[in-house]
Amino acid sequence: MANDTFDLVVIGGGPGGYVCAIRAAQLGLSVACVEKRGALGGTCLNVGCIPSKALLHDSELYETTREGLAGHGVKVADVTLDLGAMMKRKDKVVTMLTRGIEGLFRKNKVEYVKGTARFAGKREIAAALTDGGERVLSAANVVIATGSESMPLRGVATDEKTIVTSTGALALAKVPKHMVVVGAGFIGLELGSVWRRLGAEVTVVEFLDRIVPSMDGELATQFQRLLERQGIAFRLGTKLTGAKTTRAGASLTLEPAAGGKAETLKADVVLVAIGRRPHTAGLGLEAVGVALDEAGRVAIDSHFRTNVEGIHAIGDVVAGPMLAHKAEDEGLAVAEIIAGQAGHVNYDVIPGVVYTMPEVAMVGRGEDELKAAGVAYAVGKFPFLANSRGRTNGATDGFVKILADAETDRVLGVHIIGSDAGEMIAEAAMAMEFGASAEDIARTCHAHPTLSEAVREAALAVAGRAIHI
Amino acid sequence: MNVEIKVPALGESIVEATVAQWFKSAGETVAADEPLVELETDKVTLEVPAPAGGRLAEVRAKTGENVEVGAILGVIEEGAVGKPAAAASKAEAKTESTPPPAPVEPPPPPAMPLSPAVRKLVAEHGLDPAAIPGTGKDGRLLKGDVLKAIEAKAAAAAPPSAPTSTPTPTPTPTPAGPRPEAAREERVRMTRLRKRIAERLKEAQNTAAILTTFNEVDMSAVIALRKTYRDAFEKKHGVRLGFMSFFVKAAIAAAREIPAVNAEIDGDDLVYKNYYHIGVAVSSPQGLVVPVIRDADRLDFAGIEKAIGDYAAKAREGKLAIEDLMGGTFTISNGGIFGSLLSTPILNPPQAAILGMHKIQERPMVVDGRIEARPMMYLALSYDHRIIDGREAVTFLVRVKECIEDPQRLVLDI
Numbered sequence: 001m002a003n004d005t006f007d008l009v010v011i012g013g014g015p016g017g018y019v020c021a022i023r024a025a026q027l028g029l030s031v032a033c034v035e036k037r038g039a040l041g042g043t044c045l046n047v048g049c050i051p052s053k054a055l056l057h058d059s060e061l062y063e064t065t066r067e068g069l070a071g072h073g074v075k076v077a078d079v080t081l082d083l084g085a086m087m088k089r090k091d092k093v094v095t096m097l098t099r100g101i102e103g104l105f106r107k108n109k110v111e112y113v114k115g116t117a118r119f120a121g122k123r124e125i126a127a128a129l130t131d132g133g134e135r136v137l138s139a140a141n142v143v144i145a146t147g148s149e150s151m152p153l154r155g156v157a158t159d160e161k162t163i164v165t166s167t168g169a170l171a172l173a174k175v176p177k178h179m180v181v182v183g184a185g186f187i188g189l190e191l192g193s194v195w196r197r198l199g200a201e202v203t204v205v206e207f208l209d210r211i212v213p214s215m216d217g218e219l220a221t222q223f224q225r226l227l228e229r230q231g232i233a234f235r236l237g238t239k240l241t242g243a244k245t246t247r248a249g250a251s252l253t254l255e256p257a258a259g260g261k262a263e264t265l266k267a268d269v270v271l272v273a274i275g276r277r278p279h280t281a282g283l284g285l286e287a288v289g290v291a292l293d294e295a296g297r298v299a300i301d302s303h304f305r306t307n308v309e310g311i312h313a314i315g316d317v318v319a320g321p322m323l324a325h326k327a328e329d330e331g332l333a334v335a336e337i338i339a340g341q342a343g344h345v346n347y348d349v350i351p352g353v354v355y356t357m358p359e360v361a362m363v364g365r366g367e368d369e370l371k372a373a374g375v376a377y378a379v380g381k382f383p384f385l386a387n388s389r390g391r392t393n394g395a396t397d398g399f400v401k402i403l404a405d406a407e408t409d410r411v412l413g414v415h416i417i418g419s420d421a422g423e424m425i426a427e428a429a430m431a432m433e434f435g436a437s438a439e440d441i442a443r444t445c446h447a448h449p450t451l452s453e454a455v456r457e458a459a460l461a462v463a464g465r466a467i468h469i
Numbered sequence: 470m471n472v473e474i475k476v477p478a479l480g481e482s483i484v485e486a487t488v489a490q491w492f493k494s495a496g497e498t499v500a501a502d503e504p505l506v507e508l509e510t511d512k513v514t515l516e517v518p519a520p521a522g523g524r525l526a527e528v529r530a531k532t533g534e535n536v537e538v539g540a541i542l543g544v545i546e547e548g549a550v551g552k553p554a555a556a557a558s559k560a561e562a563k564t565e566s567t568p569p570p571a572p573v574e575p576p577p578p579p580a581m582p583l584s585p586a587v588r589k590l591v592a593e594h595g596l597d598p599a600a601i602p603g604t605g606k607d608g609r610l611l612k613g614d615v616l617k618a619i620e621a622k623a624a625a626a627a628p629p630s631a632p633t634s635t636p637t638p639t640p641t642p643t644p645a646g647p648r649p650e651a652a653r654e655e656r657v658r659m660t661r662l663r664k665r666i667a668e669r670l671k672e673a674q675n676t677a678a679i680l681t682t683f684n685e686v687d688m689s690a691v692i693a694l695r696k697t698y699r700d701a702f703e704k705k706h707g708v709r710l711g712f713m714s715f716f717v718k719a720a721i722a723a724a725r726e727i728p729a730v731n732a733e734i735d736g737d738d739l740v741y742k743n744y745y746h747i748g749v750a751v752s753s754p755q756g757l758v759v760p761v762i763r764d765a766d767r768l769d770f771a772g773i774e775k776a777i778g779d780y781a782a783k784a785r786e787g788k789l790a791i792e793d794l795m796g797g798t799f800t801i802s803n804g805g806i807f808g809s810l811l812s813t814p815i816l817n818p819p820q821a822a823i824l825g826m827h828k829i830q831e832r833p834m835v836v837d838g839r840i841e842a843r844p845m846m847y848l849a850l851s852y853d854h855r856i857i858d859g860r861e862a863v864t865f866l867v868r869v870k871e872c873i874e875d876p877q878r879l880v881l882d883i
Contacts, residue, residue, distance in 0.1 A: 408613025409586070435605035436584060437612035443585030 006032045009125050009139035011117040014042015016315030016327030017145030018101050023335035025108035034117040034127045040101040042147050044324040047167040054090040056355050059197040119284040141310050141338045148276040148316035156243040162250050163270045175199045176268035182240050184211035186354050188273035193356045203233045207257050216366030216415045223360050278317040304334040326350050349432045353422040358398045361421035363429045364413030376406035380461030382454045384418050386469045389449040395419035400458035409437035420451050438462035472521040474542040479510050485537045486510045488530045495528045498550055511665030513789045524549040586612040594619050673818045677853040681813040684866045686873045688829050688844040691715050706771035714773040718879050719872035721745050721766045727865040729857045731798045733819040748797035749777055753784035761797040811847045821856040825849035
């Protein structure tokens with residue numbers, strides 16, 4: 001008979017939940033994690049970060065092989081796509097990783113409860129088990145880590161075949177001739193890139209006048225140009241007023257955002273990627289009195305505590321950037337807090353990455369944000385065109401931009417468009433975590449020849465003394 | 470049986486010492502009471518004798534380590550001669566249950582590595598990174614912090630080449646970054662004693678309201694007296710008749726009339742002392758030390774001179790004990806031996822006053838309307854104005870002057 005009393009019950013086994021569970025177990029707490037999906041890893045591992053990165057990598061390989069090798073002296077002929085094999089590999093990667101988390105749970109003695117959780121009392125979780133029956137868990141502490149779901153577009157019903165969310169877009173049976181992506185955010189642009197590379201014509205419809213609203217304006221402009229050069233068509237300032245499936249695919253009604261003449265656009269597949277919303281349905285939060293905020297997220301204080309003692313919440317279900325690593329950091333912090341230590345997340349240094357090619361990565365604040373806040377700043381920019389490694393690899397798109405406080409030289413934001421931006425941003429995040437000045441980055445030795453030298457040159461450029469440009 | 474060598478009581482308010490030197494090494498035979506190890510404190514250097522004879526089985530506190538009172542410096546295997554040390558001990562009367570760890574004080578925390586920009590700035594501007602408040606992670610110095618400090622220095626128009634010093638004493642300030650003229654400089658670490666003296670001097674200045682009043686004294690009477698009775702004095706008492714005994718006696722006579730000079734502040738109270746422990750400042754190789762002549766009012770001239778002589782010898786040999794320096798109520802300093810004509814001595818806290826003697830110099834003085842060459846000495850009395858008011862200070866010094874200029878007053882207590 002399994003024990004039903006735990007120091008900590010985590011609801012949700014995504015990046016926030018499973019990391020929290022493992023950390024708490026490391027700190028000596030008895031932990032149970034309830035997950036209803038049938039696999040651990042949450043949205044990220046199952047229908048988010050991991051499958052999309054696998055497809056992004058493989059689709060990039062496909063496009064490079066087809067079109068990118070001739071200039072490098074490699075001749076190829078008859079490059080064909082085996083979508084089924086690509087999807088199979090993606091699925092295998094996902095399975096290996098989700099099983100890996102199960103292994104980590106076993107190693108750390110975290111009890112994995114397969115079922116749907118609901119609050120039966122303030123410290124009681126009733127889990128409707130996937131295999132049947134119910135199990136009531138008694139918890140000294142609870143962490144809600146139920147994550148988020150795709151935001152539906154009013155008036156547009158998704159069927160995950162023709163009109164899809166990201167979940168469906170990761171598993172299409174065949175390459176659509178014309179894919180319309182609604183929403184020019186991280187997810188839409190990444191998945192749009194995947195299918196464009198695999199042969200689809202891609203149109204991105206976006207309500208705002210710019211893509212990726214959270215990105216530094218200059219970067220967004222450059223990024224859009226690069227994507228357009230790759231063949232993605234943008235309809236900005238446009239809203240979708242209706243979508244219906246037809247025999248051939250889908251028929252969309254578009255209108256200018258401010259209102260005006262409607263037009264029809266036909267597509268084989270429509271990806272609705274306008275954002276995500278917190279997932280709290282069915283948890284029974286009202287019954288125990290856990291309050292939500294104005295956006296429907298679980299309301300927490302700076303220590304991840306809800307208004308009910310003993311109940312905490314982290315990840316996509318609370319406010320903040322909906323990023324897996326943000327959820328992970330919060331999971332670590334809340335586990336440490338529950339174990340009686342100090343736990344802290346530095347929200348000023350959370351990097352964001354768009355895994356297109358080139359990648360876009362950013363940490364800290366953008367120029368628009370600094371201007372709005374009235375902060376005097378200096379800018380240092382360096383293009384990969386002038387970076388030797390970018391040249392040797394033929395990866396000359398993009399640049400590094402560093403923003404530093406005009407008075408103290410403290411680095412306030414780093415923004416990169418480039419082939420390895422997602423990896424390079426780690427150096428920037430580390431520097432910012434230690435309050436580095438642009439000069440500190442400039443005076444740190446960077447290996448040659450690497451793309452990272454562009455970071456150093458951008459740092460030098462802040463003081464107007466880049467060497468290589 | 471194993472006998473522990475413990476750090477002895479070091480005197481009031483002294484809680485730790487540095488191991489300066491071991492006279493014996495592990496394995497050597499030691500005799501009971503034989504000096505084993507030299508400890509250095511803020512005030513003195515003292516020797517710790519072997520508590521028992523035998524073999525020095527273990528040296529636990531190494532040279533240079535800081536140790537607390539009661540810490541175990543080493544272990545002697547009693548009665549043993551050249552035998553291998555036994556690990557276990559028969560803990561009977563000796564308390565071995567929880568021996569305090571020998572080096573108790575952790576080394577000062579290593580200074581945080583400075584970031585490249587910070588390194589450059591402190592080097593170029595000759596700044597002491599330890600003196601700049603750091604606002605970075607874990608208190609690290611950020612470039613902005615250093616820029617601010619440079620700006621503040623420029624605003625205060627301080628000379629940029631000198632490292633800025635902190636207004637309050639810091640426990641272990643780290644040295645400034647590379648100095649521009651480092652090749653032509655010699656760097657010597659301050660001894661513990663010097664550091665402690667520095668701290669106490671600043672403490673004195675920061676606490677008391679120190680003023681100095683001056684007077685001058687005609688030494689001819691004392692000089693004549695010494696000339697007349699020098700040999701007889703030395704023959705009878707075996708010690709030379711110096712000037713100090715006169716000044717000690719004069720100071721005590723004056724202090725009897727002006728009790729505030731022999732008082733101290735304790736919390737909200739003024740404590741007037743009815744005993745006279747007179748500190749006589751002597752110079753030692755380690756710096757200035759002030760051994761105290763206890764109940765100097767009960768000593769005669771010879772007794773005072775003997776006491777001073779003994780202390781001077783001990784000071785020269787670095788053998789002053791902590792007790793020798795404790796409990797003074799008044800201090801007499803003599804800069805004259807180095808040639809000082811006039812100075813403003815600093816108080817020896819918690820004392821209320823200090824008398825400064827100076828060089829005796831022949832000067833033309835007006836005596837009964839005529840100019841005569843007289844051997845004159847300037848006297849300075851630095852005093853804590855919180856305890857002693859101006860009238861009292863001046864009167865005290867006048868009384869000292871009167872007693873020196875006419876030693877018969879000391880005989881008659883006038």
